[in-house]
Amino acid sequence: MIDLVQDTAKSYRKLLDSFSRPGEIFSLADYTKNIDIETPFFDSTLLISYILLDGEVSYNIVNPKVRESKDLISRLTYSNLKSFEQSDYIFLTLNGDQELKKEAILQSKVGSFENPHKSATIICEVESLFEGDSYIFKGPGIKTQNKIQLNFLNNWLKIRNFKNKEFPLGIDMIFIDREDNLMSIPRTTETKGCNK
Amino acid sequence: MINNYNFGFLDEGSKREIRRSTLKAVAIPGYQVPFASREMPIARGWGTGGLQLTLSLINKNDVFKAIDQGTDESVNAVNIKNLVNTTTGVANTTDTNAATIIQSRHRIPEEPMEKGQVLVLQVPMPEPLRFVEPKEEKTKKLHANKDYSGAWLVLFEKIIKFGRMTGGAAHPVMVNDRYIMSPSPIPKYDNAKLNNSQALILLGAGREKKIYALPPYTKVESLAFEDYPFEVEDTSKKKCRLCGVKGVFFDEIENEKTGEICYQCNDTSSCLKRLNKKESA
Numbered sequence: 001m002i003d004l005v006q007d008t009a010k011s012y013r014k015l016l017d018s019f020s021r022p023g024e025i026f027s028l029a030d031y032t033k034n035i036d037i038e039t040p041f042f043d044s045t046l047l048i049s050y051i052l053l054d055g056e057v058s059y060n061i062v063n064p065k066v067r068e069s070k071d072l073i074s075r076l077t078y079s080n081l082k083s084f085e086q087s088d089y090i091f092l093t094l095n096g097d098q099e100l101k102k103e104a105i106l107q108s109k110v111g112s113f114e115n116p117h118k119s120a121t122i123i124c125e126v127e128s129l130f131e132g133d134s135y136i137f138k139g140p141g142i143k144t145q146n147k148i149q150l151n152f153l154n155n156w157l158k159i160r161n162f163k164n165k166e167f168p169l170g171i172d173m174i175f176i177d178r179e180d181n182l183m184s185i186p187r188t189t190e191t192k193g194c195n196k
Numbered sequence: 197m198i199n200n201y202n203f204g205f206l207d208e209g210s211k212r213e214i215r216r217s218t219l220k221a222v223a224i225p226g227y228q229v230p231f232a233s234r235e236m237p238i239a240r241g242w243g244t245g246g247l248q249l250t251l252s253l254i255n256k257n258d259v260f261k262a263i264d265q266g267t268d269e270s271v272n273a274v275n276i277k278n279l280v281n282t283t284t285g286v287a288n289t290t291d292t293n294a295a296t297i298i299q300s301r302h303r304i305p306e307e308p309m310e311k312g313q314v315l316v317l318q319v320p321m322p323e324p325l326r327f328v329e330p331k332e333e334k335t336k337k338l339h340a341n342k343d344y345s346g347a348w349l350v351l352f353e354k355i356i357k358f359g360r361m362t363g364g365a366a367h368p369v370m371v372n373d374r375y376i377m378s379p380s381p382i383p384k385y386d387n388a389k390l391n392n393s394q395a396l397i398l399l400g401a402g403r404e405k406k407i408y409a410l411p412p413y414t415k416v417e418s419l420a421f422e423d424y425p426f427e428v429e430d431t432s433k434k435k436c437r438l439c440g441v442k443g444v445f446f447d448e449i450e451n452e453k454t455g456e457i458c459y460q461c462n463d464t465s466s467c468l469k470r471l472n473k474k475e476s477a
Binding site: 009 | 203209212215
């Protein structure tokens with residue numbers, strides 16, 4: 001059974017490390033093994049919802065078992081379900097509809113110049129963080145550059161860069177894979193090389 | 197007396213809110229993220245912002261160090277260490293290299309911090325534009341528009357009045373070419389350590405209810421003019437009376453009877469390390 005104090009505290013540090021070092025991969029497997037609830041998404045998705053969600057914030061989720069997913073997250077975290085435009089956190093699960101995922105990112109909020117923190121964080125499930133198209137990342141948190149591999153939506157980077165075109169407005173993205181690995185791409189990260 | 201605290205004193209809802217704000221702060225380096233600063237068992241202005249950051253970060257595997265103006269043994273540092281230890285059971289240390297979380301008031305440790313360590317700085321006045329604009333509503337607009345003429349004007353006026361940029365601490369910095377940030381009242385000597393730091397630096401202002409951050413390898417420049425460059429305290433000719441080191445940040449000590457001035461390392465743990473090394477050699 002998950003320890004909601006220690007496991008979430010340790011997982012949060014991994015999440016904070018991943019935000020601080022974009023493109024680096026961190027494992028949540030030590031903590032997800034304690035999750036004993038059946039979910040229609042990755043265990044690490046549930047773990048991240050435990051870290052971030054409560055009644056003070058809102059979320060949405062793209063998942064084929066939409067009703068079951070929403071019932072579960074709302075029941076476990078007391079978080080409020082809102083539209084994509086209004087959600088603080090948007091979960092895009094692996095089996096979710098591709099077009100709906102793109103729509104969710106496009107509609108997500110980017111904050112305002114006075115309050116750039118009032119923006120959405122997108123949590124994306126992918127098959128693996130060790131295979132796929134190559135991307136080069138630069139920016140705060142990265143010494144020179146980080147090369148990463150990722151298979152996500154077609155044109156996801158183009159959509160992400162469109163949302164983040166005017167810093168400090170933008171979205172922050174968290175990627176998790178089937179093996180409970182974690183990588184984050186905050187809005188400050190510049191992409192270079194690949195535009196797939 | 198009830199002493200069955202939650203791990204880390206704060207309730208889990210408070211930790212979650214601080215954690216969410218911290219992640220936003222890391223994603224927008226130098227930007228002050230508002231948070232619902234909680235009542236703590238120490239008075240506001242005595243490190244409650246830093247303490248809340250520490251308690252939201254800490255877990256059982258951590259090793260904690262607290263320093264106050266460079267010293268591990270001052271009242272403020274000892275009380276914070278005792279509070280963290282009592283409510284978490286986490287081990288304390290004075291060794292900068294052994295600590296995973298370092299909470300500090302007004303200094304960055306002399307020994308370089310490394311990947312995996314987190315420096316938490318206590319901040320009394322997070323807003324670098326407060327001297328030119330008292331209203332929060334307006335300073336938010338100035339940051340939004342990247343209108344920093346006020347911050348430059350403060351430095352310019354110092355040059356006009358005194359012929360140099362006076363002010364020994366909290367010299368403002370430009371973060372990632374976007375936000376002007378107060379680095380907390382660290383001496384100018386420490387400003388260079390903010391630039392491309394290997395460790396994550398978090399800054400918390402409990403009374404002002406703000407959290408901001410510098411991710412590792414972030415460009416941080418101290419504000420300066422072309423003809424009046426940023427200058428740090430010159431410590432190259434001073435020497436610690438205990439360990440003999442030169443070129444670090446010193447406390448100036450005056451002998452009341454003779455009027456003689458001597459210097460002592462401000463960072464007590466690095467001074468002690470050098471003394472122990474000397475003794476065992």
